[in-house]
Amino acid sequence: MRYNQLGNTGLFVSELCLGTMTFGAAGENAQWGLIASLDQKGVNEIVARSIAAGVNFFDTxxxxxxxxxxxxxxxxxxxxxxxxxDVIIATKVHGAMGNGPNERGSSRGHIMDSVDGSLKRLQLDHIDLYQLHGT
Structure with missing residues (x-):
C-alpha cells in the first residue's frame, strides 16, 4: 500500500480509503435500506481485510x-x-439527524452537537478529518 500525507497535518493516509456508506441494517429506513446492508459481523470482516491490505483511512x-x-x-x-x-478516521456533517430545525445544516450549533454525537458513536476521542457533507 502506498501512503500520502494528508495536507499539512503530518498524517499519512493510504491511497485507498474504505467508505462505509453500506454499513448499517437494511430496511430500517427507505433511503438507507436500499444502500446499507452490513451488520457488525460483515463490517468486522471488511475492516479486518482492509487493515490486512494496508488501508488505514476510513470514511463515514x-x-x-x-x-x-x-x-x-x-x-x-x-x-x-x-x-x-493506526487508523485515520474521517466523518461528515450536514444532513438531517432529526426533525428539529437545528438538527441539520452547517450552523455552528449543529456542527458542535454532531461532533459530540459522532465521537460517541465511533467510541473515539478525536476525529482526524471532519468535513461538511453539503452546503
Missing part, C-alpha cells in the same frame, strides 16, 4: 444509516483491537 458520515455506520465502524475497531493511532 453521521447520516449514513442515521449513525449506524459510525457506530458499526467504531465497534469494529474495538472488536478487532485496532489501535487508534
Amino acid at each position: 458520515a453521521d447520516v449514513y444509516s442515521f449513525g449506524q455506520s459510525e457506530q458499526l465502524l467504531g465497534q469494529s475497531l474495538k472488536d478487532l483491537g485496532i489501535k487508534r493511532s
Whole structure:
C-alpha cells in the first residue's frame, strides 16, 4: 500500500480509503435500506481485510444509516483491537439527524452537537478529518 500525507497535518493516509456508506441494517429506513446492508459481523470482516491490505483511512458520515455506520465502524475497531493511532478516521456533517430545525445544516450549533454525537458513536476521542457533507 502506498501512503500520502494528508495536507499539512503530518498524517499519512493510504491511497485507498474504505467508505462505509453500506454499513448499517437494511430496511430500517427507505433511503438507507436500499444502500446499507452490513451488520457488525460483515463490517468486522471488511475492516479486518482492509487493515490486512494496508488501508488505514476510513470514511463515514453521521447520516449514513442515521449513525449506524459510525457506530458499526467504531465497534469494529474495538472488536478487532485496532489501535487508534493506526487508523485515520474521517466523518461528515450536514444532513438531517432529526426533525428539529437545528438538527441539520452547517450552523455552528449543529456542527458542535454532531461532533459530540459522532465521537460517541465511533467510541473515539478525536476525529482526524471532519468535513461538511453539503452546503
